[in-house]
C-alpha cells in the first residue's frame with residue numbers, strides 16, 4: 619500500500635533521510651516514531667507531494683509519487699502537524715474548499731461534510747468559525763478535511779501534539795475507528811505511548827534512518843516482561859526479566875530501593891538507540 623525504496627533527502631548539507639526502506643500493508647496502522655529532527659515530517663512531506671526526494675522511490679497504492687503524482691495524491695489524505703485551517707472561515711467552509719480542490723460535485727461535498735462532521739463528533743460546530751474551536755476540535759476538523767475525498771491512506775503528522783491526555787485519547791479512538799473502517803494509516807509521533815497503544819507496527823527513526831521495525835508487542839517481548847528500575851550514582855539503571863520471580867530474586871540480592879514495572883516501548887527505544895524519544 620505504501621512502498622518506500624531507498625529514500626534520501628538532503629537539505630543542503632543536512633541529510634534528513636539517509637535511505638529509508640519501508641512497506642506498509644493495506645489496512646495497517648503504522649507508527650513512525652522518533653525524536654525531534656529525526657526525519658518524520660520530511661518523510662510525510664515527500665510521500666504527500668509537498669517535498670521532492672533527493673533520490674529513491676515511493677509508491678502509494680502502486681502509484682509512483684513523482685511519475686504518477688496526481689494519482690498518488692488522490693490515494694492519500696494528510697493532516698499536517700501545524701494546524702493550517704483557515705481560522706476566519708467556518709468548519710463547513712474549510713471542508714468545502716478541500717472538496718472543491720478535489721473536484722467533488724456540490725451534492726457529494728454537502729453529504730460528505732455532514733457525514734464526516736458526525737463521524738469526528740463535531741456536527742454541532744459546522745457553522746462555527748474555526749478560530750472559536752478548541753485545540754482538540756481543530757485537530758478533529760483537520761482529520762475530517764483529510765478524509766474529505768475518501769482517501770485509502772491517511773497521513774497523520776503528530777496528530778495529538780499539545781493536547782491534554784483526555785482529548786488525546788479521544789483522537790486515539792477516532793484514529794482506531796478510521797482504521798476499522800478500512801483506511802491505511804501512517805502516523806508520526808514522538809509520544810511513545812501513542813505508538814504503543816495504536817500501532818500494528820512501529821518504525822524507530824533516528825537521524826534519518828530506521829533503526830528498528832516490528833509490532834510493539836514483539837519489540838517489548840524481546841526485552842522481557844518486567845523492568846526493574848534502580849538509581850545508581852544519580853543515574854537510572856534498568857534491568858529486564860522474563861519472569862517476575864527472576865526480578866524478585868534480583869531485588870533480594872541487591873541493596874537500595876527498586877521500582878518494578880512492566881516493560882514498555884520506551885524501554886525498547888532506549889535500548890535500541892541509547893536515547894529517550896522526548897528530551
Ligand SMILES: Nc1ncnc2c1ncn2[C@@H]1O[C@H](COP(=O)(O)OP(=O)(O)OP(=O)(O)O)[C@@H](O)[C@H]1O
Pocket residue numbers: 629632633634652653654655656657658659660661699808
Ligand atoms: N525546509 C528545511 N530546510 C532545511 N532543513 C530542514 C528543512 N526541513 C527539515 N529540515 C531538517 O531536516 C531534519 C529532519 O527534520 P524533520 O522535520 O523531518 O524531523 P521530524 O522528525 O519531523 O522533527 P519534529 O518532530 O520536530 O517535527 C532536521 O535536521 C531539520 O532541521
